[in-house]
Amino acid sequence: MTRRRLLILLVVIFVFLQFRLWTGSGSWEQIASLKRDIKSQRQVNAELQRRNERLYSEVDSLKNNLDSIEERARNDMGMIKKGEDFYLIIEGQ
Secondary structure (H helix, E strand, O other), X not given: OHHHXXXXXXXXXXXXXXHHHHHOOOOHHHHHHHHHHHHHHHXXXXXXXXXXXXXXXXXXXXXXXXHHHHHHHHHHHOOOOOOOOOOOXXXXX
């Protein structure tokens, strides 16, 4: 009789643990989902890191290279040097 109760208790515990293993907190599915999220976040981080490196390079170039400043002024602000002629060509459609 006591062996039967012990066996039933062990089966109930086993079923409960199996249920938690497959569906509960820390389950296999949750772990797989977290691994996918980590992989995705690492890709985003790598992309942002490359962007940051380009920006740092651009800032360094602007700090140390007058040609970069001149190019930026010409492209972004439409500035021209003294004595230069500016021609704006508008293409017709």
